[in-house]
Amino acid sequence: MNISDIARGVFIEQLQEMQLHLDGCIEGVDPIHLHDLRVANRRTRAALSEFRDLLPDETYQKYQDDFRWIHKITGEVRDLDVGIAHYPDFKKEISKPWRPHLKPLRDLLKEKRNAAQEELSSMLQSKQIKEIFDSWSDVIGKGFNNGNPLTLESAREYGCSRIINRYRQLQNEGLKLDKATPADQFHEYRILVKKLRYLMEFYRPVMDQEEFERIRNGLRNVQDTFGTFQDDEIQTINVRNLAGELFDNDASVETMLALGQLLGVLENRLSRGKKRCLKKAQWLISEPNARAFQSCFQYPVD
Numbered sequence: 017m018n019i020s021d022i023a024r025g026v027f028i029e030q031l032q033e034m035q036l037h038l039d040g041c042i043e044g045v046d047p048i049h050l051h052d053l054r055v056a057n058r059r060t061r062a063a064l065s066e067f068r069d070l071l072p073d074e075t076y077q078k079y080q081d082d083f084r085w086i087h088k089i090t091g092e093v094r095d096l097d098v099g100i101a102h103y104p105d106f107k108k109e110i111s112k113p114w115r116p117h118l119k120p121l122r123d124l125l126k127e128k129r130n131a132a133q134e135e136l137s138s139m140l141q142s143k144q145i146k147e148i149f150d151s152w153s154d155v156i157g158k159g160f161n162n163g164n165p166l167t168l169e170s171a172r173e174y175g176c177s178r179i180i181n182r183y184r185q186l187q188n189e190g191l192k193l194d195k196a197t198p199a200d201q202f203h204e205y206r207i208l209v210k211k212l213r214y215l216m217e218f219y220r221p222v223m224d225q226e227e228f229e230r231i232r233n234g235l236r237n238v239q240d241t242f243g244t245f246q247d248d249e250i251q252t253i254n255v256r257n258l259a260g261e262l263f264d265n266d267a268s269v270e271t272m273l274a275l276g277q278l279l280g281v282l283e284n285r286l287s288r289g290k291k292r293c294l295k296k297a298q299w300l301i302s303e304p305n306a307r308a309f310q311s312c313f314q315y316p317v318d
Contacts, residue, residue, distance in 0.1 A: 017222055019174055020160040020167035023067040026218050027156045030056040030063065035149060041090070042140050044133040047097040050090055057086050062214045066178070070160040070167055079155075082148045093136050096129035098247060099254055106255075109281040110274060117274040120267055124258055175219030176313040182212045183309050190301040193294060199249050199286075202293055206242035209235060209300070227312040234305070238296045245289035252282040 033056035040049025061083050068076050103122050107115045139145070160167055166174075186208055193205060213235045220228060259275040299305065 017171045018168050019067070019171050020070065022171045022175070022218060022221065023063065023070055023160050024156060025221070026063045026067075027060065027152075030060045031149065031152060031156065034060070038140060038145075038149075042137045044093070044137060047094075047101070050094055050097065054087065054090055054094060057083050057090075058210075059214055059217075061087070062211055063218060066215060066218060067160070070164060071155075075155060079148075079152055082152075086145070086148070089136060089139050092132045093129065095250060095254065096125060096132060099125050099251060100129060102247075102251055106278055110277040114270070114274040114277060117268065117270040118278065120262055120271050121255070121258060121275065121278075124262060171219060172222040175215075175222060179212070179216055179219065179313050180309060182208075182215055183306075186212060187301040187306070190297040193297050195290065195294070199245075199290075202242060202290065203246050203249075205293075205297065206239060206246060209239045209242060213239060224312065227308075231305075231308055231312055234300070238300050241289075241292050241296045245286070245293050248282060248285045248289055252279065252286060255279060255282065 034053050037049040037053040037056070040046060041053050044050075061080060064071070064076060064080055064083070100122070103118075103125065106121070107118055110118070186205075189205055189208060193201065213232060216223075216228065216232055216235070255275065255278060259272065259279070262275070263272060
């Protein structure tokens with residue numbers, strides 16, 4: 017397979033995934049549709065960056081902007097969905113007598129989610145969304161054999177080189193992480209891990225499957241650990257902001273005290289989560305994993 021074949025396959029798969037979940041996102045009943053649409057959207061943006069040289073500059077920029085806009089408009093509902101999904105855990109984390117006093121938090125989350133979903137549904141039914149999907153489908157349909165010599169390069173050789181370069185970046189950045197590292201850098205590292213995983217999955221058809229799956233599963237585990245840490249930080253910020261709203265709306269003293277307990281629990285989770293992230297990062301850049309990458313992708317790893 018050449019790079020043009022790989023790119024076209026990736027773009028078709030992710031567009032079909034977004035289209036598959038669009039109606040579910042408009043209905044807004046099952047959060048999994050929004051989650052899966054956003055994942056396909058992120059993969060598309062990552063693929064646009066990876067295969068940028070196969071596209072005219074104006075085409076690349078147009079669809080990066082278009083798919084970034086879709087990511088932006090779906091973010092609020094997704095964050096609220098996560099907060100609502102975490103609510104039962106929130107209750108379990110505080111003392112039993114105080115749990116009923118968290119109900120105003122749940123009610124406010126649902127109220128905000130319903131309002132955000134109504135706005136999102138309207139945007140997802142707009143002509144703009146249809147134009148993005150239809151025009152992007154046309155671009156994919158025309159293919160990427162545009163005279164660029166890169167399109168005919170061996171996908172395996174090129175992919176291995178790209179994957180190892182990205183892994184080396186992870187090694188370098190992983191050495192910079194410690195207990196004093198700000199949360200933002202942990203999130204940036206999570207993004208690097210995610211991009212490496214996506215990159216690997218783009219070139220999956222030309223890789224040794226057994227070895228590939230072992231490495232990918234390890235990356236997924238690292239990404240999940242860093243993702244949990246980010247979710248906890250987002251929920252800590254959200255609960256703090258919602259607590260301010262509830263206070264302004266004359267919430268009871270009991271509710272405010274229950275929220276104070278919850279924030280304390282979330283802060284402790286962040287501290288534990290950072291330690292877990294550090295262990296995962298150290299594991300990922302360790303010598304055994306460097307050898308595994310070297311073996312799978314057949315390039316030397318320093």
